[in-house]
Amino acid sequence: MTTDIKTVQLFVTCLVDKFFPETGLAVVDILEELGLTVEFPLAQTCCGQPAFNAGFWDDARAMARYTIDVLAPSDAPIVIPSGSCGDMIIHHYVDLLADDPDYAAQARAVSARTYEFTQFLVDVLGVTDLHSTATGCIAYHASCHGLRGLGLKTQPRQLLDQVAGIEPKDLPGSEECCGFGGLFAVKMSQISGAILQRKLDNIEASGADTITGTDVSCLMHIAGGLRRRGSTINVKHIAEILRER
Amino acid sequence: MAVSNVTFYERVEEALHDRQLQTALDISTTRFTTGRKNALAALPEAEALRDHARRIRAHTIAHLDRYLAQFADAVEQTGGQVHWAETAAEANHIVANLALSRNVKNVVKSKSMVSEELHLNQTLEAHGMRVVETDLGEYIAQLAEEKPSHIIAPVIHKTREDVANLFRRKLQATDEDLTDVPHMTALARRVLRNEFLQADMGVSGCNFAVAETGSICLVTNEGNGRLTTTTPRLHVALMGMERLVPTMEDLGVMLQILARSATGQKTSVYTNIITGPRRTAAGQPVEPDGPDELHVVIIDNGRSQILGSELAEILYCIRCGACLNACPVYQQIGGHAYNSVYQGPVGSVVTPGLYGLDPWHELPQASTLCGACREVCPVRINIPRMLLKLRSEAVEAGLNPGWLKWSLGLYRQAVVRPSKYHFGSQLTSWISQKVADNGWIKNLPGPLSGWTDHRDFPALAKKSFSQRWREERNQ
Numbered sequence A: 001m002t003t004d005i006k007t008v009q010l011f012v013t014c015l016v017d018k019f020f021p022e023t024g025l026a027v028v029d030i031l032e033e034l035g036l037t038v039e040f041p042l043a044q045t046c047c048g049q050p051a052f053n054a055g056f057w058d059d060a061r062a063m064a065r066y067t068i069d070v071l072a073p074s075d076a077p078i079v080i081p082s083g084s085c086g087d088m089i090i091h092h093y094v095d096l097l098a099d100d101p102d103y104a105a106q107a108r109a110v111s112a113r114t115y116e117f118t119q120f121l122v123d124v125l126g127v128t129d130l131h132s133t134a135t136g137c138i139a140y141h142a143s144c145h146g147l148r149g150l151g152l153k154t155q156p157r158q159l160l161d162q163v164a165g166i167e168p169k170d171l172p173g174s175e176e177c178c179g180f181g182g183l184f185a186v187k188m189s190q191i192s193g194a195i196l197q198r199k200l201d202n203i204e205a206s207g208a209d210t211i212t213g214t215d216v217s218c219l220m221h222i223a224g225g226l227r228r229r230g231s232t233i234n235v236k237h238i239a240e241i242l243r244e245r
Numbered sequence B: 001m002a003v004s005n006v007t008f009y010e011r012v013e014e015a016l017h018d019r020q021l022q023t024a025l026d027i028s029t030t031r032f033t034t035g036r037k038n039a040l041a042a043l044p045e046a047e048a049l050r051d052h053a054r055r056i057r058a059h060t061i062a063h064l065d066r067y068l069a070q071f072a073d074a075v076e077q078t079g080g081q082v083h084w085a086e087t088a089a090e091a092n093h094i095v096a097n098l099a100l101s102r103n104v105k106n107v108v109k110s111k112s113m114v115s116e117e118l119h120l121n122q123t124l125e126a127h128g129m130r131v132v133e134t135d136l137g138e139y140i141a142q143l144a145e146e147k148p149s150h151i152i153a154p155v156i157h158k159t160r161e162d163v164a165n166l167f168r169r170k171l172q173a174t175d176e177d178l179t180d181v182p183h184m185t186a187l188a189r190r191v192l193r194n195e196f197l198q199a200d201m202g203v204s205g206c207n208f209a210v211a212e213t214g215s216i217c218l219v220t221n222e223g224n225g226r227l228t229t230t231t232p233r234l235h236v237a238l239m240g241m242e243r244l245v246p247t248m249e250d251l252g253v254m255l256q257i258l259a260r261s262a263t264g265q266k267t268s269v270y271t272n273i274i275t276g277p278r279r280t281a282a283g284q285p286v287e288p289d290g291p292d293e294l295h296v297v298i299i300d301n302g303r304s305q306i307l308g309s310e311l312a313e314i315l316y317c318i319r320c321g322a323c324l325n326a327c328p329v330y331q332q333i334g335g336h337a338y339n340s341v342y343q344g345p346v347g348s349v350v351t352p353g354l355y356g357l358d359p360w361h362e363l364p365q366a367s368t369l370c371g372a373c374r375e376v377c378p379v380r381i382n383i384p385r386m387l388l389k390l391r392s393e394a395v396e397a398g399l400n401p402g403w404l405k406w407s408l409g410l411y412r413q414a415v416v417r418p419s420k421y422h423f424g425s426q427l428t429s430w431i432s433q434k435v436a437d438n439g440w441i442k443n444l445p446g447p448l449s450g451w452t453d454h455r456d457f458p459a460l461a462k463k464s465f466s467q468r469w470r471e472e473r474n475q
Ligand code: SF4
Pocket: B316, B317, B318, B319, B320, B321, B322, B323, B324, B346, B373, B376, B377, B378, B379, B380, B381
């Protein structure tokens, strides 16, 4: 690690906070093991992406302003274990608040210091080897917003490549959408469900016993689908694999 | 444009349960996406070319009035005539009048998306003319009395057996005619050859129009575009007003990227650049072929409206169809579910742009926002951004279900008040743990049941991350 970064701010995302706290704890373990101090502003809630994607931009703006305020007290890099919430804060906040005299500049400042977790490790800290040892046949699903919104093409794979003891498996169509799409999964559930089935077929064909990725939202969707099929394939956020020793 | 009584959701249901359609979609979208990928990978300068193509389109659309004027002048100088149509009705009127005043009985058409917007065939048929589509796919769709389901592969939804049965019924095809695909195309070719020879008017579309020379560029794989525009005595080219590029050199850039993005070909089999009608000197033709008259109908039909809106970027579109092939939603539901001339991601922006959001408000919702469309678009149109914009317009117009508005409003109230938010989620966590089986819920209530129709939903954690942080770190 060759940077002078000492502290990071963790924005854990609403889904990790309420549904998958283990992912958040794994992220903290990894960051602390790298010698960083992790700040966790307790007032944080949700970045507002669900409202934004549904077109409720006034609601989304209110949530964006709130989150910016929560993150304002520090100027440390913001680390987010999610490509889609990262994309929201990095790209959409700036657009949404462009005409807001009080928040436009702050939105840009927050955007400039926000990173998705694997992006932060690889691109900012320059770390790929976390000395992890894990087990299992692992396939990687590339979540869309991380992949196409933030350009997370190689970082997660570079990190996984360094994990000792695992057998990487190719996931056919790994860069194809799982069909989640936020409220789309509820509003147009029959299309979303059909897209998911294809993803699940590919997962089952991959021979993996564990699926990993950078976004708990897609992973939750995939895990829910696998469970419904009665599959025993595990689903884990990448941080949980990288933390294993 | 007519909106059918069958809802979007019903069409989706039907498509998802149509086994044959699913197979056809699977095969063809995979073939196109792989073809595109390989074709671009083989071109080292592909990314730079896309940037260049985008710059050309952006520049043209920003200066559309100037290039339209230049183009119209150039067409007239080559001996062609230009007609301006603000609406579909005007365009139909212009074409029908041209045909009637010249005693046209038989019309052949090469592929034209804009003619689908106009429903031109019906208009001409109502005047007693015979109209025959000559693009093989369009011809099959016409015989089947169906609408095209893909902007570049109109009958992507049909299998070979479907077409064989259709040819048997409509063309009295024999077993020998239907032996294999070459035999089937040979049959269509024989039938269409006659149509070309009989026709007095050829109607074409226009892939690109070149402002500096007044040329119309048509790309086809079957040569039917060439026959449509040279055999009949009258050629009418229909052109959406955004189809322009400034120069021949710009056209070269677009052509390098169009076929690769569309079908994975380096270039289409036929590329026609038509500049004016058959040349004459002292009243005598001096060229071996070509129509006596060339008319270009420049059609607005809602495009100005798009031009003045935040959706203007969609006018950069070169109708390659790559975004359809790459779209996970299109891959599942095919083109007919959209019920629009333009399907897939581009259609979900263009259709509400041209015809208004209200009747088409489901289309921008039919997307996971995965960004595959933007990734493959040769001119890098930010389609997801425009889908989001349309969704926000739908909210402003009150086109969303009440429960959604209500629950997101409530959610917002909670999100900006952490104590409410955390209390609410603790309560939800408690309830969800009660109803869950081993941490997963099989049935969610109300509108959320859509989720559990297809997958389980996790219960909220007993202790959230923030609770654990607070407890473990004494904060
Ligand atoms: S929007 Fe882009 S990808 Fe889609 S048809 Fe148009 S040019 Fe092709």
